[in-house]
Amino acid sequence: MALLEVRHLTKRWPTGRLALDDVGFEVKEGEILGLLGHNGAGKSTIMGITLGMVRPDIGEVRIGGRSVQKDRGGALQQIGAIYEAAVFYDYLSGWQNLRALCSLSGWWDEAEVKRVVQMVNLTRAIQQKTATYSHGMRQRLALAQALLPQPKILLLDEPTDGLDPEGIREFRELILHLRKHHGLTIMLNSHLLGEVEQMCDRCVILKDGKKVFEGPVPSQEKSRRMFQLETSDIGLAREVLGRAGATMDKLGIVEVPLNLEPHELVAAMVHGKVPVTAWQPYRRTLEELYMGLSSKA
């Protein structure tokens, strides 16, 4: 079931630049979806529209069946978000910041807040002014506020931006923990391919405001079986594999059709006297997918 539906979003800025061009996708319950794209591709605009801060020219976003554009308050009850930079009132403590933000949701439960603060590992610093926080602590406080009060969906807009490698890993583990143990549905906006590859089940790739890909993150692909073939006679290999019903690209990546088993292809190649020097399982990376789409466009 789709918890978040993005439908035909089109947005043109007053300057005339087209930010989004008929973009649509869904985020299913319990899924982590990555939004990928270059700077200015439209990722943050989608986040902004999802939070009702940016108005689309056409289209709508529905959260749990409620339209953000028609019933923003109701739709946003189910969402927690880090949108663009996490900014806090530096002259207030972390706790006071959380209290001020939660009051806008009409909610406050001290025990639950303490639990979340502990989960993001801020218990010792929560009474300190946020002016004293490091960037990593601010990001963790931002995550804490997004988790209060118990959202069904988390929207994370480049959450690891500016974090050091340890901070990124810590943040990633926390997000995966939240999905595993709290069943959270997450939409993650990032331009860090490795981050998306390690955290997301599916991804949507945007280029110049258009959706150019929607599907499983390559490392998560289970249905596609691919092998890398090394041979001194590519032409013959392509001919034999083609007769068997498989395809091979110019890099020697062979996609095995669902009606065939890999060993049948190997047998066909042996039978066809293809000089095979190597045949090994191949897993496409997100970077290859992303760069391929970029170069196509």
Place this chain on the structure above:
Amino acid sequence: MILFFQQWYSELLKLFARRRTYIGFGAFVALQVIIFLLIKKFGLPTQRLIAGAGENVDYYLSALTVASFVVGVSVFLLGALFLSLVAGDIVAKEGEDGHMRMLLARPISRFRLLLLKYLTCTGYAVFLIQFLAWSAFLLGLVLRGWGGGYFAVVPEISVIAFYDWTPGLQRYLLSSLFLGVSMTAISSIAFFLSCFRIKPAAATIGALTYVLVDFIMRTSGFMDSYQHLLITKHMSTWGRILAETIDWPLVWRGYAVVLAVNISLFTIGYAVFESRDLKS
């Protein structure tokens, strides 16, 4: 309703937890002390008026008379500036800093959020003027002691009145409350400008400029036939509270205009803010 007050409390906390807010209060007290020292050295400029009216100068040169003069001067010199600063910041600065995006990622409507902020900055106006009135009164007590009369003068609306201590104190406190309400008009102008996509300083300067130009036009004489169009004319209604016989219909009429201007500025400001896309 309880939720609304909880949310308002959070807004007030944000305002009053800032060191800058107290720098404002401190600046006012410093200015008041300077004015008091000048009065102590050179006397009160209105002393001649008291003598001219054939009244006992020593009796009417009381803590209330001195405080009243000090409040008038300090509000004229710094009041508009500080109220414009606070109200000019309240939306524009939060938008510029990114706080607004954090706040509006919550299920709260823009109308409600702006209403909370508007009530905070107008509430601050009333509070600040009350603070000034009380601090000036306390400094007046230090200078002149308890008791005496109260010589109230508001030249711009031709109010001159003499009171004994108790009725004088009542009029002083009541007029300070009305002065606070008058000053919400300045907060409203700055708040209105703050709702546009502009720098906070631009909202502050814009509001100050408007009030100053309005004041100059009112006092320069060539707008005599159009005084009803000038906001400072209606803001000066607070002075009528000091008249021996309060012309209440005139007072309510003046405040009805101030209220109408405030509501209009809030509504237009909200409409502007509502139509904005909030994205860096």
